[in-house]
Amino acid sequence: MQPIADTNAPFLYCTSTSIMISCALHVKSPEVSYEGTPMRFNYVWLRDHCRSASSYNSATHQRSLDTGSLELTLRPESSAVEDGQLVLTWPGGHVSEFSLGWLAENSYEGRKTVMEQPRILWNANVYQNARISAAKWDKFMSCDSELKKFLQNYLLYGIAFVDDVPATVEATEEVTRRVSLIRETTYGRMWSFTSDFSRGDTAYSQLALDRHTDTSYFQEPCGIQVFHCLRHEGSGGETLLVDGFYAAEKLRQHSPENFELLCRVPIRHEYIENTENHQNHMTGIGPVLNVYPWNSELYMIRYNNYDRSVMNTMPHDIIRRWYVAHRQLTTELRRPENELWVKLTPGKVIFIDNWRVLHGRESFTGLRQLCGCYLTRDDVLSAARCFGLQA
Ligand SMILES: C[N+](C)(C)CCCC[C@H](N)C(=O)O
Ligand SMILES: O=C(O)CCC(=O)C(=O)O
Ligand SMILES: [Fe+2]
Structure with a gap:
C-alpha cells in the first residue's frame, strides 16, 4: 500500500505484482488510479453497485436494491481500504465493500480501453494464411471442445464452416441448433430456395448479387446467416465474402470524419413485397456504421444498396458529404484483395456474422x-x- 499524501479523493495505484490504493473522502467523487489511469467513481454509483446480500442477489445475479429510492446526494460516513477492498459505510450503517480489482475492471475508464469483442480483421490473404480448419459434422455434433473452437473462430473472423454435413434441410437445421436458436422471419424458419422468383426479391433469381448484409430493413438486422448449398448443376454461383469491419477500419484511418458521418447519420432500408402469397412492408432505420459510444468499437455495419430506401433523413448540406463517405467505404469494400470467394458445395455449411461480414454471389x-x-x-x-x- 502506498498512501498518497494530501489528496481528497480515493486513488487506486497498481504495480505489476499488486494493486495499491490510497483513499480519502472527496465531496464529489472518489478517484482511483490504475496503472496511471485515473478512474473516478460516483458515490451513488458505488451504492447502486453494492454486492451485499440485501442489495444484490448473487444467486440470480440481479439487483435487489431499489435505485429509485437512493438519495442522489449520498455520501459515505467513512471510507477505508482494507485487504484490497474499498469499504464504505453509509449513513444509517449499511456497509459496501468492493475489491479494487473489480473496481478497476468495471470502471468506465477501464472499459474504455478494452475491446468488447476481440476480432481479427481480414482481407483474403489474412484469412487464407490463417488456415482455419472447418469443423467436421460428427465431432461438431458430439464434442463440446469442437463447438467451442468453432465459436472462437466465428467470433474472431465473423465466418466459420462445418464440413461433411448431410445435404438435407434437416441436417442443416441440426447443425444450427447445435449452436443456437433459429430466428424465424418472413422467409421462414429454415428456408430452402432456388431461382424460381417464389419471393419478390433478387435473391430468388440467377443474377449476381453484390456484397451486402441481409435484413438491413429490420430494426434489428439478423445476427447470423447460415447457408448450405444442397445442389448445383450448372456453373457460377460462387459466394463472395468481405469483412465489412476491415473495410470500415481502413476508412476510419484514411478519413475519420467520413467514418464518423456514416456512424452518425441514420438511413432507411426497406423491403416491400406484394405477391399473391406474400405481403410485406418492412423498414429499418439506423446508420451504416455502428460503434459503441464509450470505446468507438464497431459492432454493426448495415450495407445493402439494393434495399436502401429513399434518402430523406439528412438535410441538404449533409447529403453530398454522405455520398462521398459512402463512396469511400464502397471503394474499400470493393478492393479485390478484400474479396474472399468460396464455392459452397453440398456438405459445407457456412455461418456468417451478418453484422460484420458482407456476402454476395456470382x-x-x-x-x-x-x-x-x-x-x-x-x-x-x-x-x-x-x-x-x-x-
Ligand atoms: C436469405 N433469404 C433468401 C431467405 C432471404 C434473402 C433476403 C434478401 C433481401 N434482399 C436481404 O438482403 O435481406
Ligand atoms: O444465392 C446466394 O448465394 C446468396 C443470396 C443471398 O444473398 C441471400 O440469400 O441472402
Ligand atoms: Fe443476402
Whole structure:
C-alpha cells in the first residue's frame, strides 16, 4: 500500500505484482488510479453497485436494491481500504465493500480501453494464411471442445464452416441448433430456395448479387446467416465474402470524419413485397456504421444498396458529404484483395456474422438449391460466453 499524501479523493495505484490504493473522502467523487489511469467513481454509483446480500442477489445475479429510492446526494460516513477492498459505510450503517480489482475492471475508464469483442480483421490473404480448419459434422455434433473452437473462430473472423454435413434441410437445421436458436422471419424458419422468383426479391433469381448484409430493413438486422448449398448443376454461383469491419477500419484511418458521418447519420432500408402469397412492408432505420459510444468499437455495419430506401433523413448540406463517405467505404469494400470467394458445395455449411461480414454471389446457370436460416445473435453470443469466450 502506498498512501498518497494530501489528496481528497480515493486513488487506486497498481504495480505489476499488486494493486495499491490510497483513499480519502472527496465531496464529489472518489478517484482511483490504475496503472496511471485515473478512474473516478460516483458515490451513488458505488451504492447502486453494492454486492451485499440485501442489495444484490448473487444467486440470480440481479439487483435487489431499489435505485429509485437512493438519495442522489449520498455520501459515505467513512471510507477505508482494507485487504484490497474499498469499504464504505453509509449513513444509517449499511456497509459496501468492493475489491479494487473489480473496481478497476468495471470502471468506465477501464472499459474504455478494452475491446468488447476481440476480432481479427481480414482481407483474403489474412484469412487464407490463417488456415482455419472447418469443423467436421460428427465431432461438431458430439464434442463440446469442437463447438467451442468453432465459436472462437466465428467470433474472431465473423465466418466459420462445418464440413461433411448431410445435404438435407434437416441436417442443416441440426447443425444450427447445435449452436443456437433459429430466428424465424418472413422467409421462414429454415428456408430452402432456388431461382424460381417464389419471393419478390433478387435473391430468388440467377443474377449476381453484390456484397451486402441481409435484413438491413429490420430494426434489428439478423445476427447470423447460415447457408448450405444442397445442389448445383450448372456453373457460377460462387459466394463472395468481405469483412465489412476491415473495410470500415481502413476508412476510419484514411478519413475519420467520413467514418464518423456514416456512424452518425441514420438511413432507411426497406423491403416491400406484394405477391399473391406474400405481403410485406418492412423498414429499418439506423446508420451504416455502428460503434459503441464509450470505446468507438464497431459492432454493426448495415450495407445493402439494393434495399436502401429513399434518402430523406439528412438535410441538404449533409447529403453530398454522405455520398462521398459512402463512396469511400464502397471503394474499400470493393478492393479485390478484400474479396474472399468460396464455392459452397453440398456438405459445407457456412455461418456468417451478418453484422460484420458482407456476402454476395456470382450469377449462375442451372439448378441451384440453397438452404439455411438466420440465428438469433443474443443466443449465439450467450453460447460463446458460456464457454468462457469473450463475446
Ligand atoms: C436469405 N433469404 C433468401 C431467405 C432471404 C434473402 C433476403 C434478401 C433481401 N434482399 C436481404 O438482403 O435481406
Ligand atoms: O444465392 C446466394 O448465394 C446468396 C443470396 C443471398 O444473398 C441471400 O440469400 O441472402
Ligand atoms: Fe443476402
